[in-house]
Amino acid sequence: MMDAVPIQVLLVEDNAAYAAMLTKEFTESPLSSFVITHARCLSEAVSLIRGRRFEAVLLDLDLPDSRGIATLAHMQKEKPRDVPIVVVTASEDEALRLAALQAGADDYLVKGVLTNDVRTRSVRYVIERKRASEASLTAERRLVMAVEAAQMGTFDWDLKSGKLSWSDQCLRLFGLTSEQFGNTYEAFEQLVHADDRIELRARVDSSLSDDSQFRHEYRIVWPDGSQHWIEARWRVFHDGSKRPLRLMGTALNISPRKASERASSLRENEMAHLSRVATMGQMASGLAHELNQPLAASLNYGTACLMQIEALSGFPPGIANALREMMNETRRAGAIIARMRSFVAHHQPARVSLDINELVHESIKMMEFNLQPHAIRPHVELCDHLPNVLGDPVQIEQVLINLLFNGVESMAGTTPSQRSLIVRTEMQQDGAGVQVSVIDTGIGILPDNLNKLFQPFFSTKSKGLGMGLNISRSIIEGLGGRLWAVANPEHGMRFSFTLPLAIGVNP
Amino acid sequence: VNDDPIVYIVDDDIGIRKSLQYLLESASLRVSVHDSGGRFFDDFDPLRPSCLVLDLRMPSMSGIEVLQRLRVEHHEIPAIMISGDSDVPSAINIMKLGAIDLLQKPFEPLVLLEVVRAAMGRSVEMHQRRLEREKWGMLLADLTPREREMLALIVSGRSSKQIATDLNIAYKTVTNHRANLMAKMHAVNAADLARMTAIGSSL
Numbered sequence: 001m002m003d004a005v006p007i008q009v010l011l012v013e014d015n016a017a018y019a020a021m022l023t024k025e026f027t028e029s030p031l032s033s034f035v036i037t038h039a040r041c042l043s044e045a046v047s048l049i050r051g052r053r054f055e056a057v058l059l060d061l062d063l064p065d066s067r068g069i070a071t072l073a074h075m076q077k078e079k080p081r082d083v084p085i086v087v088v089t090a091s092e093d094e095a096l097r098l099a100a101l102q103a104g105a106d107d108y109l110v111k112g113v114l115t116n117d118v119r120t121r122s123v124r125y126v127i128e129r130k131r132a133s134e135a136s137l138t139a140e141r142r143l144v145m146a147v148e149a150a151q152m153g154t155f156d157w158d159l160k161s162g163k164l165s166w167s168d169q170c171l172r173l174f175g176l177t178s179e180q181f182g183n184t185y186e187a188f189e190q191l192v193h194a195d196d197r198i199e200l201r202a203r204v205d206s207s208l209s210d211d212s213q214f215r216h217e218y219r220i221v222w223p224d225g226s227q228h229w230i231e232a233r234w235r236v237f238h239d240g241s242k243r244p245l246r247l248m249g250t251a252l253n254i255s256p257r258k259a260s261e262r263a264s265s266l267r268e269n270e271m272a273h274l275s276r277v278a279t280m281g282q283m284a285s286g287l288a289h290e291l292n293q294p295l296a297a298s299l300n301y302g303t304a305c306l307m308q309i310e311a312l313s314g315f316p317p318g319i320a321n322a323l324r325e326m327m328n329e330t331r332r333a334g335a336i337i338a339r340m341r342s343f344v345a346h347h348q349p350a351r352v353s354l355d356i357n358e359l360v361h362e363s364i365k366m367m368e369f370n371l372q373p374h375a376i377r378p379h380v381e382l383c384d385h386l387p388n389v390l391g392d393p394v395q396i397e398q399v400l401i402n403l404l405f406n407g408v409e410s411m412a413g414t415t416p417s418q419r420s421l422i423v424r425t426e427m428q429q430d431g432a433g434v435q436v437s438v439i440d441t442g443i444g445i446l447p448d449n450l451n452k453l454f455q456p457f458f459s460t461k462s463k464g465l466g467m468g469l470n471i472s473r474s475i476i477e478g479l480g481g482r483l484w485a486v487a488n489p490e491h492g493m494r495f496s497f498t499l500p501l502a503i504g505v506n507p
Numbered sequence: 508v509n510d511d512p513i514v515y516i517v518d519d520d521i522g523i524r525k526s527l528q529y530l531l532e533s534a535s536l537r538v539s540v541h542d543s544g545g546r547f548f549d550d551f552d553p554l555r556p557s558c559l560v561l562d563l564r565m566p567s568m569s570g571i572e573v574l575q576r577l578r579v580e581h582h583e584i585p586a587i588m589i590s591g592d593s594d595v596p597s598a599i600n601i602m603k604l605g606a607i608d609l610l611q612k613p614f615e616p617l618v619l620l621e622v623v624r625a626a627m628g629r630s631v632e633m634h635q636r637r638l639e640r641e642k643w644g645m646l647l648a649d650l651t652p653r654e655r656e657m658l659a660l661i662v663s664g665r666s667s668k669q670i671a672t673d674l675n676i677a678y679k680t681v682t683n684h685r686a687n688l689m690a691k692m693h694a695v696n697a698a699d700l701a702r703m704t705a706i707g708s709s710l
Contacts, residue, residue, distance in 0.1 A: 289564075289591040293520045296589075296612035300526035303616035304533035334613040451566050 006033040009123065010054040012045040012075075013038065013088065014063050018111065022058070022088075022119070029120040042066040046078045053080075056127050058109065060088045061096065068096070072103050084130040086123055106130060153251040155234075157185065159208075159244050164188060173230065173253050175222030193219035193227065207236050208244045217254065229258040286470050288337045295334050302327040350392040351479075353502035356434050357382040359393060360423050363400035367408075374408050375416045381424040389434050389499035391479040396499070399472040399483070403438040403495045406468065410442025410492060418491070433481065433498045440492040445485070453485055472497075509555055510634070512627050516540045517547045517573065518562035518589070523612075527560060530616050531623065544568030544576075553582045556634035558626035560619070563590040563601070574604040583633060585626035589614065636706070643707025646692050654691070657684045662701045 009026065013019040019038050026034040037054070039045035041064045049057070057079060061071045075085060084106035089097050097108045107126045109119050147154060153170025157163070164183050171178055174191050181187060185204075189197055196218040207214040215233045222228065234249025302323055309320050364371075364378050371378065389396075404421065411419045422439040445453060454473050469483075476483040476497045483497040514536050516527045524540050531538045541547040545568055547559075559577075563570040570588055577584060588606045601609055607629075608622045650658065660670045667685060671678040694700040 292591045292612040294522050296591075296614060297520075297522035297526035299613050300523075300530040300616050303620075304526075304530040307533050330613065454566070 006035045007056070007124070007127065008035050008037070008052075008054045009056050009058060010045060010048055011036050011038050011058045012040075012042065012063065013058070013060045014040050015060070016040075026120055026123075031120050032124055034120065034123075040064070042071055042074060045075065049075075049079050049083075054083055056123055057083060057085045058088055058123070059085050059105075061100065069099055069103050072100055072105055076104055082130060082134045084126045086126055147250065151253065155247075155249060155251060157247040159236075159246060170251055173228075173251055174220055175224065175226075175228075180223070191220050193221055195219075204247070207234065207247070209242075211236060211238060214249075217258075228253060229255045285474060291337055292334065295330055295337075298330045299327055302330065350394075351390055352393070353388040354391055354393055354396070356386060356389050356396075356425050356436060356499065359396055360400065360425060360436070363397045363404065364423070366397070367401055367404050371404075371408060374412065374419070376408055376411065376419050376421050378404065378421045378423050381422060383424075383426045386425060386427065386434055388502040390502040391481075391499050395475045395479065399475050399497065400436070400438070402468045402472050406495070407438055407440035407442060407492075410440050410444070413443060414441065414491075428498055433500045435496055435498050437494055437496040439488065439494045441488075441490070442492040444487055444492050447487070450485065450487070454483075509552070511537055512556040512558075512631055513552075514538045514623055514627070515547055515551065515557055515559045515584075517542075517544060517559065517565075517570075519543065519565040520562070520591075523562070523589075530620070534620050534624075536623065536627070544570075544573040547573065548576065551582070551584075553580075553584075556627070556630040557584055558623060558630050559584050559586040560623065561586050561588050561606075563588050571601065571604065574601070574606060578605060585629050587619070587622050587626060589619075639703075640706050643692070643703045645707075647704065647707045650688070650691065654684065654688050657681070658688060658700070658704060661685065661688070661697055662704050 011019060011022060013022065019040075023036040023038065026036050037048060039048055043065055045057070045059075048054075057075060059072065059075055061068055063071055066074060072085065072087060079085065085104075087097070087100040087105040087108040088111060089100070089108050090111050100108060106129070107122055109122065146152075147167075148169065151169060151173075153173045154167040155170050156165045158165075162184055164185055164187070166174075166178075166181060166183075168178070171181060174181070176191075189201070192200055200216060200218050203214065203216045213233060213235050215231065217229060217231045220228050220230050231252045231254045232249055233252075234247055236244050237246045237248065239245050306320060306323050306327075309315050309323065360380060360382060364380070400423075404423070407421045411421070418441055420439075420441045422437075424437045424439065426435050426437075428435045454469050469485075473483045476499070480500045481498040483495070486494045486496070488494055514531050516524055516531070516538055518524050518527070519542055521542070524542065528538050528540050539550055541550060543565060551557075559573075561570045561573055570590075574586060574588075577586070586606045588601050588609045589612055590609065591612045607626055610619060610622070647655075647658075656674075657670065660673060665673065667681045668678060671681045674681070689695070689700065692700060692703055694703060
């Protein structure tokens, strides 16, 4: 097969006759088309190779201006790395051929008469081999670069000898220099946080009989005493009888990620705590309301009985007394509830002038991480230039978050493309206040349940406590507004609340 | 027409409704019990002396909304608000809307009874006044033009002698008219007549 583009070969040979013979042999080769450029000495060859591109160099080592292996070394320095050198030697000089190969020659040609295109064939092979090895070298270099860029350490544990080799980056991850590392698993284990050693070892042990990829996060302690998080990924290679040979993998410093994970979980906890405290307070108020009803009823019955007993003559006085005691106990229960309420209600709602649109944005921001998994982005339709409202920002946010939550949860069973959550602010129709609506396209509420919606402990959610809307309503009413629910004509619900204007209140 | 005083109880909590009924009936009061504002209005008889024991927080129509509707429809019924919440945000509003008292659940039943009795007394009095107004208004409407002229002068404090001069008629004629007027209006003296005229013409 003829190449479309001839192969450019630099022939460095001081023997003119031999050069002519080789040139003829190559240019007439039926296998490939070659163009031979002939240099008679090393300096001529060097200037040629600096000037243009060759795909192979045929190099005679004994030249007028250089001799032996030194010729090869000089040429290797001058030529591009991916250009193969084929050394031309006398057929009897076995030692030199070997020395040349060890010094980096890609192949050799034997002088003398050979048939069947042996030489041209071998030059072609050399060029192809060089190309292939260059390509794999490039791929390997890219991988190394990626590993370095990711500040990824690599390790290689020879399970036969027990030697554990680390890359320089791996040493840096552990805060060590190569002299400080003992190159055994035991030496490595000493660097692992004492609390994480057993688990890590168990993980490594379980990976030895497996050929899938393993991943484990653990803490290490640097020589300076500081703690760091490492994520290791590895794979075990086995021999033909499935005995583990090597364990190779990468190590990554994940301390920054761990820190941000911890920060967000702290924030979540804090939020959860705040909302629990608020819920406790509101629950106490909901409970107080619920318990005060039966207590009031008990006192009514007791009083009625007492009045009738006292109207009768000859009734044993003990019974009337017992009845009075019963009622006193009922009163005591009422007093306990009142005290509990005043205890948790120490947070007096603030009455400050607020920009409701700002609160809407804040609330959505606070809910961000709850919204993302549901693929819901609330759509805001905020009326510009709304007057400020009067209320407690914490309480109003609590209501907004509760309504947003309900909206999100009501859409959990719907297809994502159908989900839409709108938050709207507008002036109340009579101008007396501002109205805020949260509109979802969720599963909605059965008409029968619409009335029960705001009752304490009513919930359509399997895990719902049933206090959210009850609390929200009591908050809004406490601020002088109203909270109500309407079923949308198509899908879902609209929850709206109003807040009074902050007219005459300094912002 | 049923003139027996009645206490209307409106509360969505059945325990409160039943216990209040038992309490008030034990105190010999007649009661009518409803679980919502709407049902109360269906049953409400404005011509009957009554008072209202009203829960503040109810699902369909709140206690405040009941008070507002009574006011819009010009019904003067004394109302006692009862509430399960200790922080009543709108206590002042409730009183402004005409509630005569606001009791926190659990309230002292004897206190409630006292307030209810006072409210009933007030309602009976208002009822009495309304009946008088109606009666005297009717009597006034029956007077002849001459009697009405005479009435205006008497009420303005003129003596019979002065009236005789004012109208240029005999003194005897004036005293006859005056006696007729008193009899027709069932009045005992001029002051009585003046009061009846004031109330009866205020319809």
